[in-house]
Amino acid sequence: MLGEQTADVCVIGAGFTGISTALHLAERGYNVHVIEANRVGWGASGRNGGQLISGIAGERNIGKNLGKDVEDVFGELRWTGHDIIRERVEKYGIKCDLKYGYLDVAIKKRHLRNIEADHERLQESNFPHESRILSRDETQETLGTNAYIGALLNMGNGHLHPLNLCIGEARAAVSLGATIYEQSPVLNIEKGSRPRIGTQQGTVTADFVVLAGNAYHQLDRKLRGIMFPVNSFIIATEPLSEKMVAEINPQDLAVCDPNFVLEYFRLSADKRMLFGGRFNYFGDDPEYIRKRHRAKLARIYPQLAKIGIDYAWGGAIGVPINRVPLLGRLSPNVFYCQGSSGHGVNVTHLAGRIMADAVAGTVEQFDMFADVKPFVVPGAHMFRKPMVTLGMLYYQIKDRL
Ligand SMILES: Cc1cc2nc3c(=O)[nH]c(=O)nc-3n(C[C@H](O)[C@H](O)[C@H](O)COP(=O)(O)OP(=O)(O)OC[C@H]3O[C@@H](n4cnc5c(N)ncnc54)[C@H](O)[C@@H]3O)c2cc1C
Secondary structure (H helix, E strand, O other): OOOEEEEEEEEEEEOOHHHHHHHHHHHHOOOOOEEEEOOOOOOHHOOOOOEEEEOOOOOHHHHHHHHHHHHHHHHHOOOOOHHHHHHHHHOHHHHHOEEEEEEEEEOOOOHHHHHHHHHHHHHOOOOOOEEEOOOHHHHHHHHHOOOEEEEEEEEEEEEEOOHHHHHHHHHHHHHHHOEOOOOOOOEEEEEOOOOEEEEEOOEEEEEEEEOOOHHHOOOOOOOOOOEEEEEEEEEEEEEHOOOOOEEEOOOOOOOOOOOOOOOEEOOOOOEEEEEEEOOOOOOOHHHHHHHHHHHHHHHOOOOHHHOEEEEEEEEEEEOOOOOOOEEEEEOOEHHHHOOOOOOOHHHHHHHHHHHHHHOOOOOOHHHHHHHOOOOOOOOOOOHHHHHHHHHHHHHHHHHHH
């Protein structure tokens, strides 16, 4: 149901970015309407690996663009999304299996140097959670595989059930007066002093619009060419036996390797192995995804080579070319927020707060992001597949060096 509606703020897209923004606004008393083309969490937010990772992808690029001072301010924001999630899970009683404990694993010597630098940085910033470097032997003991030569254990990062978090936050927003329209693709935005958002079922006229369609929307030509939709794929095995869990991940940690074309895994609450990674594929055939990931999983865990794989799926991640999340304005009252890359669980929660602040007139942090000039690749929306393929190839080669 839509008809002719009015709102203070209309949010387009009900992933983490849109829902987080809507919840921040609803908590402040705004009348928010969210319009979603599919269902709440249908996009990357409901399909992702559920790894709760600190930091904003592209921090180093921010430093290069705007200098060390700004980079430091961004550094201080690294954990803000985590704090917001923790508070919401407690406040609204959201059942999303939130757990802490994370391993950044090293495959090559240069990765070890990077995780040591990260560890030093955590210590210098008085990191309040346990963090320590694991030796090769300790890593092997912790994960039951000899695929890695060391790791950084970080008890501030963790993992969760992403779709349940997104739905829980959407329910919280609705309980505070927000309205969510599902199955209602937005077809056009008439900009002006009170923008009008059009769908087939009706319109919403609002004081402000926040566009949060990420990799899935094609609404405004100004947003083309600054972000690539990169696919990532996940398999979920059948539940593992207690013996197998004790062998491969008794501490229930989320794990991620350091490559750009990376692999990540963790156990679900019902002890399935959720194994994810990127490869060059633009389809969604579960059989194909199973086949590709089974081989990768078996390289790390030969003991799982023949395990049953119950589910396989993929989704699109919005990756800005310089990896810095894209926050900006299309007109004075039409904002956009997209491109949280593979750190989206954390970053979208911070971004939602920044978008709500911007709507309320506090634009300091919003402007910090908006001031980072995006790289533009003309024609990227028309030549996405060959460009993403080339990019993946480039990074695959870089990962191997
Ligand atoms: C397979 C996979 C694994 C990942 N793993 C992790 C991980 O472990 N940890 C991590 O931090 N990040 C991970 N990510 C990235 C993370 O999921 C994203 O960065 C984040 O979810 C982006 O949220 P979003 O709300 O911006 O976009 P989305 O969740 O994609 O939401 C956009 C929404 O907008 C809607 N929409 C688009 N166009 C319209 C329109 N015209 N009208 C109405 N609605 C529209 C879409 O239907 C969609 O629901 C992963 C992503 C994928 C795909």
